[in-house]
Amino acid sequence: MHKSEFINRFQHARAVHQEPDFPLTRRGRDAAVLIPMLDFPDGLHVLLTERAHHLRHHAGQISFPGGGYEAQDASLVDTALRESYEEVGLPPHHVEVIGALPNYRTISGYHIKPVIGFVEPSFEYQIDDNEVASVFDVPLSHLMEKNNHLVHHTTREGQRFPIYFIPWQNRMIWGATAAILRNLAHHLG
Numbered sequence: 001m002h003k004s005e006f007i008n009r010f011q012h013a014r015a016v017h018q019e020p021d022f023p024l025t026r027r028g029r030d031a032a033v034l035i036p037m038l039d040f041p042d043g044l045h046v047l048l049t050e051r052a053h054h055l056r057h058h059a060g061q062i063s064f065p066g067g068g069y070e071a072q073d074a075s076l077v078d079t080a081l082r083e084s085y086e087e088v089g090l091p092p093h094h095v096e097v098i099g100a101l102p103n104y105r106t107i108s109g110y111h112i113k114p115v116i117g118f119v120e121p122s123f124e125y126q127i128d129d130n131e132v133a134s135v136f137d138v139p140l141s142h143l144m145e146k147n148n149h150l151v152h153h154t155t156r157e158g159q160r161f162p163i164y165f166i167p168w169q170n171r172m173i174w175g176a177t178a179a180i181l182r183n184l185a186h187h188l189g
Contacts, residue, residue, distance in 0.1 A: 001140050003039050003118060009188045010099060010116070016187045019164065019179045021105040028111035032080035033066030035101075035114055035184065036090065038121040038137055045137040046181075047119065048173065049087060052133050060133065062173045064114070064180070065090065076100075076113040088135050089126025095119055101183050106176045107156070114180045138168050144185045149178070 001009075036047040053060045065084035073079045077100075081092040095117040104112045125135050142148060143166060150165040164178035173181065 001043050001144070003037075003044065006037065006044055006140070006188070007098065012189075016183075016189075018102055018186065019162070019182050021179065028105055028109045030069035030076060030079075030113075031067060031110045032069065032076040032083070032113040032115055033064035033180070034080040034084045034090075034095070035064055035116045035180070036084065036095070036119045037117065037140065038119050040121060042139075044118075044140040045121075046140055046143055047088070047090075047135065047137050048177070049132045050134040050136070050171070052129065052131055061175065061177075062171055063177050066112070068110070077115050080113070080115040080117075087128050087131050089124065090119065091123055094123050101180065101187065104176060104180055104183070107161075110176075112176065112180075114183075116184075136171070138173075142166075142168065143173075143181050144188060146182075146185055149182055149185070 038045040038047055048062050049065055051061050051063055065087045066080050067083040069076060069079045073082060077097055081095060084090040085092060097115060097117045099116050101114040104114060127135060148166055152163045153160050154163055163175060164182055166173040166178045166181060
């Protein structure tokens, strides 16, 4: 899928099915992630990070660049852009923000705004080793193919919840990242 096709499929007014998120009893901590769409000649790819292995929470998991809202952020879009710059060196002026998906609540207590932006892949990664172990990209076509999505159900406090998985080469994208990608796949229809 190329940029123009993505825009045509993303910009619509129909109601879209969303994967169930975690029903927080109170509003979670505001956070934002950037879904960076790298615009390559062969089509769009999504940039993902492998979280540093020494982190206390979610060590080694695959995620989008992003994090918690801070007082200096003018908006959650600014949060996504600031965190992307801090984590992987993605300059905000290299990102063309085109919209966002509905917020997603996580079991860890976050209320995440998934921001979508096109990225010129000509920047040089500057990885923050304190937060990120590695950076890689996956063709959007692979991530949007629902046959590549796996689901496992778990029970927590008497309620059944799905956990989503998307395998890619020797990596497993799962949890909130996979659920947000599924929501994007539903949105693009």
